[in-house]
Amino acid sequence: MNEMKSIMEARIANLRSKMATYKVDVLFCTSLRSLSYVADIYQSLTWYVKTAVLVPASGDLFLSVPLSDKARVEKETWLKDIRTWNPEFTGIAERKFEDIITEFVRENRLEKGTLGIEGNLSWPLQKFLADSFPQARLFTIDDLMEECMMIKDDHEIGLMRKAASVCVVGYEAARDNVNPGMTENELAGYMEIAMRRAGCTGYWVPNQVGTGETVLLDHYPSDTVIRENHYVKVGVHGTYRLYHGDICNVMALRKADPDYIRLCSACEEASKRTIDAMRPGVLSCDLFAVFYNTMAEKGYAGACNWYLGHGLGTGHQKPLISPHDRTEIKEKMIIILNALAQPEGKNGFINEVMLLITADGPELISCNPLGLVQL
């Protein structure tokens, strides 16, 4: 617990340094990814219940949760100050979430300060803050939070390695169990039970199983029956102790068409070159260019106009591998390379692997294949 406390205190010090840069007096953290990052707690979707960590520029942090979550959260978080809200219960008067926040702002004399809010705040709550504190400045802190969360500490890197290994277990279960005649849902079941047995604690977005004579980039499991002439795409999204994994592979049950193999090989080569380029100091838009130019060289210009990857941790985050993101790649980032190509009117290909950026370059932390898996 002491070790965790020192890890979290280092995180808070980093956040406070960013707060000083952005001139923010308090962080009002409400997103699921920030609650995990700052409080080290699981929460069901934060738009479901009002949960927040308040991080003042100095002094103690506090966590506000529904009364019904207090006992659980106390066991998970390193924070000591937990304040609860509740509807009226037998013997307990109603206490509103909004009142807790108001008290904090007043106690800390922040009525004229800069209140940092996250992009997931509901309109009624933001309006409440604006109406209650008309002299305060509401400032969106999504960039500030991302700047901190993008660079992982050693504890986070350990958890991301485990999340990656859990996802690979899911992929391998799919590869080993896929058979013509089964449904996409059944295959998803094989993936999920294998991941759970490997310690997976849930899924941050739905797992994907898509099957057919063509490959859709996004496809969710249904009762569609897998056939002998199908391609099967699996997207695996296991979580391990609040940290997310994200891998994807396309498997061919049939002998793949030569044209399709050529596309997949081009993507694989583009992925390898992009990975080789993932070094500290490079801009994420330059990584996009490496992939795009390789695909163009192979005759697939225009087949990959969407973004080709993202950072990952307690949530989806920067850097985005896109032509528009100029984030500098830094040591200790975790990047998902989301290699994809969709030539117009033709079969698409998608592959995702997880990488850790080190001082010497990239390290693949997921060991799933980069190219088409021919079964």
Added chain:
Amino acid sequence: MEAINYRTRIEKLAKALREAGLEAYVGTRLASLHYLVGAFIPWRGAVVITAKGEAELIYWAMDSERVRSEAPHVPVIEWGAGKPPFIESVARELREKGVATGRIGLDLSIAGTGQEAPGLLYAHEFIDLKKLLPSARLENGTGPIDALMLVKTPEEVERLRLAAKAADAGFQAGLAAVKPGVTENHVAGAIEQATRDEGSTWAWSVTGGTEVGSGERTGYFRGVTQQATEKKIGNNEFLILDLHPMVELYLADLGLPVFLGTPSDEQKRMIDCWEETVAGLLSSLKPGRAVADICSQAVKVFAKYGFQNFGLPMFGHGLGTCARLRPFMNTKSEDILVAGMVLALGTHLYVPGAGGLRLEYPTLITESSAVALCLTPPKVHYI
């Protein structure tokens, strides 16, 4: 399976919008998207329905091809990947439909519960929309659509039964997997595989998926969240298995207590209290009865056993394409039960140190009483 006529739904909503004086509704909640579009919508999207009955889905470009194939009755306008961003696209569609200066209903908040629903419009989205449509009167518009979703059609009940069947299979698989020394995650995996085999396409997100809690983790004071962990299950303790499969976009919510071993005297008293509360609730569900009265009666059973401080005065919620739907079963509710409503009937009793019991039980209100959609009995299951 009987097909759902989505066009009829859209026309009914358009009529309700006209009656409410709204020119359009922009639905972003999972509930509305699934109800009106009829395709799985995991990414940010908005369904725009005008009072004239026009309908469009604004959806993330990367997943739009799939949705077009699953829901051909609703035109899909893409956002992202080189197309305009989400809110800009919503504003443009409202302008093109000639409703940009009228009253527009949005998914801003839901009434009747302290909880919030997945997919409500974010504050920054609201602010952007207001800037793009300065003459529009933007307001909360959940009333008409929520009223429409309250009473289920036979086609919806058929799908809810399938989801309940998947939940039954999951619960039986979970029960079979429980033994001393296995982890909560292990049991969650068995549940998830069985529900997948019965056609579940997703463990819905509101609670983050399958919940399995054991021992002291079931007895958090007024606790309602038990995400599965690596905790090993021990002898002589309660477990809570809470399953959330989705079939054909309709949800089940089956939560039941399990006891592994032999309960202590206090635990036996908790079981008696919980089972009496559940039985009382089930027998009191009838069309015409006020939800608040039913819930007040149930609270009295907790008090009779001396557990008034440990039983939650919340007894479930509506169930359909989401679980944050009316009727919210609590003592403040103004809803009256009507035939065709479907509830996840709830009973929560959590005693720190002794453990906890939870009911979440899909139940259909019929013309004269109520019937369970699951076959698994609403009682404590012993191993």
